[in-house]
Amino acid sequence: MKILYGVQGTGNGHISRARAMAAALEKHPALEVQWLFSGRPREKLFCMEAFGDYWWREGLTFVNRKGRIDRLATARQLRPLRLWRDIAELPVQDFDLVISDFEPVTAWAAKRGGVPSLGLGHQYAFNFAIPAPRFNWIARGIMRAFAPAGQSLGMHWHHFGHPILPPIARPHGRAENGEHILVYLPVEHHEPLLEELGKLPHRFIAYGIPTDLPAAGNIQLKAPAIKEFQRDVASAKAVICNSGFELISETLALGKPILTRPLAGQFEQEANARALEELQLAKVVERIDADTIGGWLDRLPAGTRILWPDVAESITRWLADGRRKDTAELAAQLWAQVIPGPEAGRLALGDIVD
Known part of the structure; x- marks a missing residue:
């Protein structure tokens, strides 16, 4: 065929x-x-x-x-x-x-x-x-x-x-509990996002953001790289991302807590966010800033693991x-x-x- x-x-x-x-x-x-x-x-x-x-x-x-x-x-x-x-x-x-x-x-x-x-x-x-x-x-x-x-x-x-x-979506490597928070928010306004992350007492590894932007010492910016990205997701304490389908599917396979904000005006992502709330698989927020991220991390829930x-x-x-x-x-x-x-x-x- x-x-x-x-x-x-x-x-x-x-x-x-x-x-x-x-x-x-x-x-x-x-x-x-x-x-x-x-x-x-x-x-x-x-x-x-x-x-x-x-x-x-x-x-x-x-x-x-x-x-x-x-x-x-x-x-x-x-x-x-x-x-x-x-x-x-x-x-x-x-x-x-x-x-x-x-x-x-x-x-x-x-x-x-x-x-x-x-x-x-x-x-x-x-x-x-x-x-x-x-x-x-x-x-x-x-x-x-x-x-x-x-x-x-x-x-x-x-x-x-x-x-x-x-x-x-299947796990890429063994899930580990590291100290960093994996951030993948390529469509957010990058400078304000980095400013908000810099206010928090947590270590962040961020993809999807230009690596030449100035960032606080608690933030590591990484260029796209499949294997390294997969390792950083597998070893993350939690994942912060928009409401796309694939990354959340792979994160669920690893059992990591998820904080997600749907891309405004994007039907698919808004629908995904609604499904995540209905299935109780992630924390959905309307904005990404130090208050929402910090409050979530202070009371970090256990992740839901699903083996597909x-x-x-x-x-x-x-x-x-x-x-x-x-x-x-x-x-x-x-x-x-x-x-x-x-x-x-x-x-x-x-x-x-x-």
């Missing part, structure tokens, strides 16, 4: 999930994969060895400024004619299946060319009734139209009674078997392996509905 696999490159979560899928797909030589990335300038992609001679397209992305979506800047950077040309010229007819991890060029090219397509990732969980901001039907409609697929495998921290899979199964390997076997198993059955089998999982995580097939 020849697969064209598109990945949204905005942020690092989609690419992190794609790395896990690439490792699983390598074990099945009958699945021949061509990777495509969009949504981030090619020169800003890093540690891409797992994807071989990947393709790149400009795609679509959102502009974040000072902790919120900048709608005007997002609209200004759109190039619809370039996007349409990339969709029209993509040779999807050369492939048996197109997989899109919320990547619009491959998704729309497959739809236009009548090629079977599969949406794989967290955003496809929003095809079902899951926790989300109320009365935001426009944002939900944009999410569904962004990268449509003929079939989908959505992922979330709970299935909410639908055929949604657990996250592709090897979802990437199960999906790959499902693909190699011709996708014959019903998605509800695949979901039920995976949730039965979650340890300990959110309440009602281990459900029989009949408890998950289409």
Whole structure:
């Protein structure tokens, strides 16, 4: 089977999930994969060895400024004619299946060319009734139209009674209780954030912030580095981050306490924050400053540890078997392996509905 696999490159979560899928797909030589990335300038992609001679397209992305979506800047950077040309010229007819991890060029090219397509990732969980901001039907409609697929495998921290899979997230190394707090807030206003962290009597290791900015002695700024980042998460006392899906999934696999602030105006992150509160998996705050961080650290709760199964390997076997198993059955089998999982995580097939 020849697969064209598109990945949204905005942020690092989609690419992190794609790395896990690439490792699983390598074990099945009958699945021949061509990777495509969009949504981030090619020169800003890093540690891409797992994807071989990947393709790149400009795609679509959102502009974040000072902790919120900048709608005007997002609209200004759109190039619809370039996007349409990339969709029209993509040779999807050369492939048996197109997989899109919320990547619009491959998704729309497959739809236009009548090629079977599969949406794989967290955003496809929003095809079902899951926790989300109320009365935001426009944002939900944009999410569904962004990268449509003929079939989908959505992922979330709970299935909410639908055929949604657990996250592709497994611990990277052994969890340890270090003395530092891991901070990953790349879309926050960096200077005020560093000023607030500097007021606190705690040691912070921060990623996603320019390393040349002045920082107090209790703050260590680090450049992007996959292995080092994974080690720092695994050895952290706690994690402070925005409400993206992948990092929180990996942090839950390690059992670390989480403080999170959703990116304002970003439907997915606001929905994630609502789910985290409902499942009691993290502390959600509206602002990040010395008072909220300090108060949380002074009464630091125990983290919730969830051991997710090897979802990437199960999906790959499902693909190699011709996708014959019903998605509800695949979901039920995976949730039965979650340890300990959110309440009602281990459900029989009949408890998950289409």
